Amino acid sequence: MTLPPQPLSPLDGRYRPQVGALGEHLSEAALNRARVHVEVEWLVFCAERGLFGTPAIAAADAASLREWAAGFGQTEIDWLSAKEAVTRHDVKAVEYLVRDRLATQGLEALAEATHIACTSEDVNNLSYALTIRDAVHEVWMPALREVIGRLSGLAVEHRDQPMLAHTHGQPATPTTLGKEIAVFAWRLERIAGQIEDVEVLGKFAGATGTFSAHVVADPDADWPVLAKEFVAGLGLTWNPLTTQIESHDWQAELFQRISHAGRILHNLATDVWTYIMMGYFTQIPVEGATGSSTMPHKINPIRFENAESNLEIASALLESLAATLVTSRLQRDLTDSSTQRNVGVALGHSLLALDNLRKGLGEIAVAPERLAADLDGNWEVLAEAIQTVIRAEVLAGTSSIEDPYAQLKGLTRGHRVGQAELAQFVDGLDISDAAKERLKALTPATYVGLAPELTDLAP
CATH class of the missing domain: 1.10.275.10 (Fumarase/aspartase (N-terminal domain))
Structure with a gap:
């Protein structure tokens, strides 16, 4: 049928x-x-x-x-x-x-x-400039701004929430959850500004960009000045030197920056997915939703997985558009005509990803007890602090310890140590009493440096 x-x-x-x-x-x-x-x-x-x-x-x-x-x-x-x-x-x-x-x-x-x-491209390049500009600034950019705003809100909310960091997938110097979210907000805000600043260009110079027909039909007019006035009157920036087509460099710049934003968003999606897997985030159940067709207990992180896949498709299309549109054989070919008809498809997948990220970020909750347990189970991350303080003591002439890094490596690499072992180790060090007290007061949860203050740099 x-x-x-x-x-x-x-x-x-x-x-x-x-x-x-x-x-x-x-x-x-x-x-x-x-x-x-x-x-x-x-x-x-x-x-x-x-x-x-x-x-x-x-x-x-x-x-x-x-x-x-x-x-x-x-x-x-x-x-x-x-x-x-x-x-x-x-x-x-x-x-x-x-x-x-x-x-x-x-x-x-x-x-x-x-x-x-007019050649057809005189009309087409201006029309595409207007439609792409408005689609990005009136639809896509507000969606990106919503995600940035949600990230900024989460960063502020969890500014002081200590969290074990993982470099190379291994326990590392603690941070705060707010600071890690703020990193994404700051990255996205920076690229958003670049997207907003892309100059949208337009040409209006005839069949090969020479004003030939214009000059023959009306030789007394100042055609470059008039063309600039006309293009500017549409709210665009005049491109004075082209072939039959506007060279599409501005589109390549725009699409590459949107693709770049997508790569940052993809990084966000994979990190949040991983934090969910680690139990740092829990997912808030949605009434009536099914996670698995056979395992009733599951809440799948579908928002972030959907965002990943759509960002990958969007990036592939946007990079292809950027690569294709900047090349035209001699004074004109029509490869751009078919290519540009897929701008909506590329931005559509990106917009869908933004929608899923916005919703997904609103459907997760922090699990403080899980974060605290991971911190308390990894006291060895304080080895960095101890060996750095020893080095400072040696430089200040208050210690004669040789190769403090090696000593801490011997104590902690491949070994699990707790608060008692580290306190005993610190007590046996040839360093000042003030340094010993400072180190023994440290816990993984308090060893976050300026992470809370750095969070305040987020947009």
């Missing part, structure tokens, strides 16, 4: 509620809406300045055109679908749609100003 038509991508099926907001910016319909916007703005720009001999446009007519473009909806989507079936060219279909609207408004005299001197 044949199924009725179904979404092929899980982003358009199972996960649509979590990522659907991207469709407002990165769907085919959103791209066509942006194209109509650019075409209308160019027509009005020409008419208001008399470029190419274009008749003047009344302010009311310009406002009406812009209102129509902003209201782009199902009627225009259907119109374009039918027209493109004939033209086999998406941008040409948009041009015909604008011409049709001009006729509807009685502005036929302006028809030949539609798309005048």
Whole structure:
């Protein structure tokens, strides 16, 4: 039995509620809406300045055109679908749609100003710039900010919670849970700033970036100045030197930074997953949820596992986009045309991961007793403190101990020692009484250095 038509991508099926907001910016319909916007703005720009001999446009007519473009909806989507079936060219279909609207408004005299001197890429590069910019800043970035905010809150909450660190998977100098979470918040805040600062570029210089048609048709105009004004008027930064296409370097910069953020988030997901496995975090049961189909006791860390997989897919796509888009054979090829249609897919998987991380971070609780037990079971981590104090005593001339590192290595490497053994060892050292008292007062739970204060550096 044949199924009725179904979404092929899980982003358009199972996960649509979590990522659907991207469709407002990165769907085919959103791209066509942006194209109509650019075409209308160019027509009005020409008419208001008399470029190419274009008749003047009344302010009311310009406002009406812009209102129509902003209201782009199902009627225009259907119109374009039918027209493109004939033209086999998406941008040409948009041009015909604008011409049709001009006729509807009685502005036929302006028809030949539609798309005048433009190559399709003049319209496309600006449209993609607008849609990608808005998708990132209005949908993806707020989701990242929510995760950063949740991390910052957890860091503050657990600022003073001592925790055994694990370097190379082995017990290491203690830290605090808050400080370790703050590390991720700080890393993500830094890369978020870089993403927000990426310059979104646009070109508008004709078939090979030379303004050739512009100059022949209207030789008295200062086309570079006008192009810069037009691009800036759309809220973009003008790229003055291009081939037929805008070189997409800004997109590569953006996608690489988003991929970088994803790698940091992936690191977060694997660390939290590991802390859950170690019992440092417990998972808060969700009413009615099932962890395992056969083991009723389980609460699987599915949020973090889902985030991992989607971040890996997103990173692969984003890195591929960044690598592909910066290359175009000679003055133009169409590899970018197909590639850019997957921007929404890449950001969709990243957004889905952010949603899972945000939810997952709200479904875990700290297990202080488990953290305390691990600290109390690993007194040997104080060996670092003891040998460092001995070195300082030797440097100060209050001790003559040779190779303190070796002495502590002999005591603790491969051996479990407790408070009593370390106290006895310290009492037998040739160091000052003040140093002995300072060392014997230490516990693994208090040997956290400036971790609480460092937590305060988190955003």
